[in-house]
Amino acid sequence: MTSASPQKPRFTLLSMLGLALLVLVLVALSWWMGQQAYHWLPVQASTAAPLVDGLFSFETAVGTFVFGGVVAVMIWVVLMHRAEKYDETDAEPIEGNTKLEVIWTAIPFVLVMAIAVYAIRVNTSLGVLGPMEHIHQDNPAEEIGGYPGDRLPAEAIEVVARQWSWEFRYPAANVSSTELHLAVDEPVTFRLVSEDVLHGFFVPAFRLKQDVVPGRAINFNLTPTREGRYRLRDSQFSGTWFAANQADVVVESGDAHAAWLKQAEKLPLQSGISDAVDEYAARAKKANPGWATVPPAPPPQVNVPGSNNLPHDA
Amino acid sequence: MTLATFPASEPKPSWTRYFSFNTDAKVIGIQYIVLAFFFFLIGGLLAMIIRGELITPEADLVDRTVYNGIYTMHGTIMLFLFIFPVLNGLNNLLIPTMIGAPDMAFPRLNAVAFWLVPIFGTLLIASFFVPGGPAYSGWWSYPPVSVQNPLGHLVNGQGMWLTAVALSGVSSIMGAVNFVTTIIRMRAPGMTWFRMPVFCWTALAAQSLQLIGLPALTGGAIMLLFDLVAGTTFYDPSGGGDPVLYQHFFWFYSHPAVYVIILPVFGIFSELFPVYARKPLFGYVYVSLASFIIVGLGLIVWVHHFFTSGVPQWMRNLFMVNTMLISVPTGVKVFAWLGTLWRGKIRLTTPMLFCLGGLFNFVFAGITGVMLATVPVDIHVSNTYFVVGHFHYVIYGAAVMGIFAAIYHWFPKFIGRMPYEGLGKLHFLLTFIGANLNFLPMHPLGLMGMPRRVSSYDPEFAFWNVLASLGAFLLGVSIIPFLLNMISSWIRGPKSTHNPWNAIGLEWLLPSPPAEDNFGEHVPVVISKPYGYGLGKPLVEHQAEIEQALTAAELQESSR
Amino acid sequence: MTTAYPTPTEPKEHTAEHEKHNLTGFIIFLCSESVIFLAFFSGYALLKTSALDWLPAGVDGLEWQMPLINSVVLVSSSGTIYLAERAKARGSIWGFRGFWLLTMALGSYFLYGQAVEWSGLEFGFTSGTFGGTFYLLTGFHGLHVATGVGLMTLMLIKSFIPGNYDGGEQGVEATSLFWHFVDVIWIILFLLIYVWQRS
Ligand code: HEA
Ligand code: HEA
Ligand code: CUA
């Protein structure tokens, strides 16, 4: 073993070919994984969804490439560079290689920047409002925009989050509900308020999520694009019945939506859905009801309670 | 040249010293590690209950209040009572011996820092038994939920939680001051900065993060405690406060905290790969310096934990890019390890297997981390099981596996006996399979939209949850061979020589276990870089004589 | 059994080195401590700039003259503690004790002034975020002043141990460093709370 001058890695024709083959296989695999990524996500039901999914697919592909590359090397060395039995000697001492260091600093940098540029572009076209700039309750006209096509929202809906129920108010139609109804392909503005603690407004099928912060009114826009029934889930831990704080979102055609509003207006106010209230009552009867809890807020009084146990698309 | 008694023929110290206020860093190190694993079992037991509850969609195993308390305490115990103490244990064992110091710079402070751990640990566990139960607002303790205090008692789980976390902070700061001072001031003659083992570099980086980050959390926690017990309104909007302010304080520390966890594990990888590949660490200088780039970047990314809470667009973009840049110095390290393995003479011992498995999991977790960093994707998966999957891959899959590697590797040095290889490999196999079976299914769950911190969920999530729970139970089983191995080899494992792995480093020039003051007054003079595998250069002056002396002493010992 | 064991070429005098650690450790600690203040300061600024009505009803600002006098007292004590150290360096132990005592007196006067100010205020700890942050900041700082005076008392007592201060004393150095730190924090605090009243 000549330790005076550590030998340069040998690049034979064969090893170059092997490397090229590996890269080719990896690229193919990455592309395939990128396509698979779409299937891991729920149905796309808003204008935001295809943008987010495209970015996620791209990241999956890049990630597969990086992960696959690292794991391929690991497998190779474990299979090919194992010490022989009873071989107690050291390997050839290569201490480093500045050229390699530069290359493998540059590659991740370039990959990461590519992801960053893509993500910032998606971010801008999503225009998910940076709500800190929109805390105030004044002139709503200055807060519009932020959805593709730049149409004005047809509808403004107030979303009231409580421990533990969701209430949706349609001020223009004078309707309230514990099931959220939206017209397909129509931009809508939400005004998110919380009466107690933090909550999160999360509809996976829309790929959008926004915390509801007490003391702030947060405006939030989206455009549903697919008819169906989806789940709205509380996404910011809010106490005992956090898990049960869910509601259904019904996206329907414009006509159906108008009809729903018209009919709803005529219905008398009644108790809306609050699983927490029901469970709290059942719990009080138990001999050992568990640890202390904040009691749930009374169920909101609404025109339409709706349902939250029908089959849903996502 | 003087004659010295060597190794010290002092009487075998009594085991009771592990239960006393001992100031020897090696005793404290073992105290830390054993205590940490005691809490690991408790935290793991809570995890088993979590996975038991989640194996079915309904909230049926425990009451919802109980579930919330359990997941909160699981996270808290695992972080503050397991992972930080276990890493401090390794710091205590390794830093002085690796740099040739007789002890820490402040041995008494060191012991105080340790003894705070059982104190706040008891406090935290005791909160299970106060009326109203333990804290239930998650390990973030975001207000307003965390100040709701349904019973209205002054002594309540949340208050005890905050006190315990504050004490943990005090203990960590004491530790950090000690480790940093020791590394700066007590290196052996000849051990310049760039002859220092990478573990010490990473410990220095990690402890600097503690010093910069922890006070912010302490400040934020003090304010939360006042909101809870004294009626102030720092975070209460009805009194003009701002709940998001707390989130800034919390994450200003708790993001860097994740690098406090992973940096020493990078150190472990950098120490062990060269030993078991029989090659010098590839690009030592780059690996050392990358730690500090990670420290710098790690301090300016905290907002990525609350992109959804109402952050202006420019801030989202800025913190997104900062976060993603961390992949670059981290990548430098990953590739350096691959470069070390490349054309090495790989030995698949138990520590090596844990390192390889840990690296595998780490790269996976890093990639999901980059996905989380990009705002549009994060908005969808934030606060879902995707995040839970990401961080268990990195914490369990990489950090805990790295810690296991370290334990198997240095056990002979500090206990003086060899752990059993067969049990070790079984432990590795069960851990690797269990962890992947447990944590991989969490990613599809998160992508589908299953929130975290739920005690019940919609039936479409059942399939992946069952798999995850099975994986979790396998992990629970995996700990049995580990405990068996540790206990039996500690009691009657074969005696270890001073350097069973044929490794290079000052700690391997000490007898196993080392004498109380390590090298005492005879600190060797370091004359070359670490990891000189295959270079044939001695690490210290008179290396051959020292090794001869050690071997001679071992021969005498065994012939007796 | 004894074995020949080579001594290192530079045997090191260990106890002398230990001394140096204390100061290093203390400086590291102070850097860390300053982050708590940084957190409180930024919290104060954030709450203040985003508040709709910052001052509680019936309160229209803080009186700043007395606190200004208090500030002058505290800042000048940084000078006297420096003089004390100079005296010690010259070997004049009584000069040291004199200036040291003066510093302690100035520090105690500051605490007294703050107590007087607190007792005259018409808002409390729970009067909104203004009251909360005001008492938090001044109280936490006051705690540091009290700690500083306590440390100085300790050092003063130690100075009577014969021969104790012959070789330069780390405790004195550390205490004086701490005192300068407490002063700098106060200056920032004063600017933030008393000078920056209008938003
Ligand atoms: C040891 C712990 C640890 C480590 C090391 C990391 C590392 C990283 N983490 Fe993770 N993280 C946690 C522990 C950790 N994390 C925890 C506990 C939480 C949740 C806390 C809670 O909510 O309770 C969390 C949450 C979390 C979030 C918040 C998600 C949310 O709540 O919405 C984000 C978002 O940006 C994130 C990102 C990252 C990134 C980018 C890294 C990077 O450092 C990863 C860098 C590494 C690599 C990228 C792999 C190696 C690199 C290469 C091979 C080079 C080539 C790579 C590319 C080109 C991509 N993490
Ligand atoms: C070091 C950190 C660490 C570690 C090691 C682990 C380990 C594990 N964690 Fe956890 N986890 C966190 C840190 C950690 N976790 C944090 C910070 C959170 C977030 C909390 C929050 O949201 O606030 C979390 C949350 C969390 C959740 C989400 C809860 C929720 O959001 O509702 C889940 C769910 O599956 C989970 C599971 C597990 C499992 C199965 C393990 C397994 O790896 C555990 C394996 C355990 C063992 C191997 C020991 C087995 C013990 C026995 C079998 C019993 C013997 C006992 C005695 C004799 C007493 N963890
Ligand atoms: Cu302590 Cu050198």
Ligand SMILES: [Cu+2]
């Ligand atoms: Cu983070």
